[in-house]
Amino acid sequence: MNGKTDRHDNRSLVIDVGRLLARARAVAVLTGAGISAESGVPTFRGPDGLWRNFRAEELATPEAFARDPALVWEWYRWRRRWMATVVPNPGHLALVSLESRFPAFTLITQNVDGLHVCAGSRHVLEIHGNIWRDRCSRNPAHLFQRQPSDAAGSSEAAPLPRCHCGALLRPDVVWFGEGLNPAHLDAAVEAVSSADILLVVGTSSVVYPAAALPAVARQAGADVVEINPEETPQSPEMDLVLRGPAGVLLPELDRLIRQG
Numbered sequence: 100m101n102g103k104t105d106r107h108d109n110r111s112l113v114i115d116v117g118r119l120l121a122r123a124r125a126v127a128v129l130t131g132a133g134i135s136a137e138s139g140v141p142t143f144r145g146p147d148g149l150w151r152n153f154r155a156e157e158l159a160t161p162e163a164f165a166r167d168p169a170l171v172w173e174w175y176r177w178r179r180r181w182m183a184t185v186v187p188n189p190g191h192l193a194l195v196s197l198e199s200r201f202p203a204f205t206l207i208t209q210n211v212d213g214l215h216v217c218a219g220s221r222h223v224l225e226i227h228g229n230i231w232r233d234r235c236s237r238n239p240a241h242l243f244q245r246q247p248s249d250a251a252g253s254s255e256a257a258p259l260p261r262c263h264c265g266a267l268l269r270p271d272v273v274w275f276g277e278g279l280n281p282a283h284l285d286a287a288v289e290a291v292s293s294a295d296i297l298l299v300v301g302t303s304s305v306v307y308p309a310a311a312l313p314a315v316a317r318q319a320g321a322d323v324v325e326i327n328p329e330e331t332p333q334s335p336e337m338d339l340v341l342r343g344p345a346g347v348l349l350p351e352l353d354r355l356i357r358q359g
């Protein structure tokens with residue numbers, strides 16, 4: 100299809116998704132790193148998704164932390180300093196606006212950047228945790244909230260942070276090979292199982308169990324819509340696909356809903 104056809108098709112598809120939303124009572128949204136891309140946060144598997152030639156799967160693991168906690172903290176401190184400079188983009192803000200327009204609205208995010216809460220979203224399930232919290236590596240009940248202002252001062256070579264119990268602190272995120280918080284996962288399954296529509300936004304749909312949620316929604320009878328500039332392994336299973344950036348398409352959907 101040429102650019103003009105793409106634009107026309109997308110326009111009519113946006114209207115189709117707008118119609119599905121207009122008649123929905125319960126909406127669920129699953130977001131991934133792509134919704135923060137337009138804020139300037141690197142995605143995991145995109146061209147800038149590498150750090151010093153490491154892949155996230157190599158560093159975001161308990162084994163990497165046990166083997167070299169200083170390297171893992173260097174990566175997270177680098178990411179925190181980067182995330183301290185970014186702000187929510189129109190895609191995040193459109194989800195805040197959409198949230199207020201439905202009796203039931205649940206935002207499930209794989210992102211740990213905290214940008215949905217920063218934008219004002221209220222019903223957020225951060226199923227992979229939050230980079231702005233530290234957790235004791237011995238007692239998970241010992242949690243410490245960090246601020247973006249803390250990130251500016253933390254040099255990569257600073258001593259490793261420790262809990263008052265003496266154990267190393269770690270970022271309060273879910274690493275590969277670690278189970279998700281069962282309460283979060285149950286709430287996410289409940290939300291997509293009772294949704295009339297699930298928007299799958301900015302995720303490559305390869306990380307499980309989050310990537311299983313669209314199938315759960317579909318089996319429960321929801322319409323499932325992918326919003327992504329790129330094809331994903333789950334694109335063929337989607338009821339509708341809006342091929343474009345979340346920062347453009349979500350505000351368009353919000354405008355359609357506001358116009359009624």
Ligand code: BV8
Pocket residue numbers: 130131132133134136137142143144145148155156159209210211227272273274275276277278279300301302303304305306307308326327328329331343344345346
């Ligand atoms: C677990 C936190 C078991 C850390 C992250 C089947 C079942 C269960 C597990 C597995 C399974 N198969 C494999 C596994 C293991 C593994 C897994 O899924 N591996 C993958 C790589 C194959 N899963 C796990 O290990 C999970 N744990 O199940 O353990 C268990 C159970 C009980 C008890 C003990 C153990 C844990 C997974 C969580 C890992 N943690 N993050 C951190 O961030 O530091 S995952 C990480 O990837 C991020 O959270 C990220 O969000 C997530 C997914 O990536 P995406 O968000 O999709 O980002 P990506 O870059 O891939 O894609 C971006 C997309 O955006 C692209 O499609 C791009 O086109 C698009 N885009 C770009 N620009 C835009 C855009 N879209 C819209 N607009 C734009 N402008």
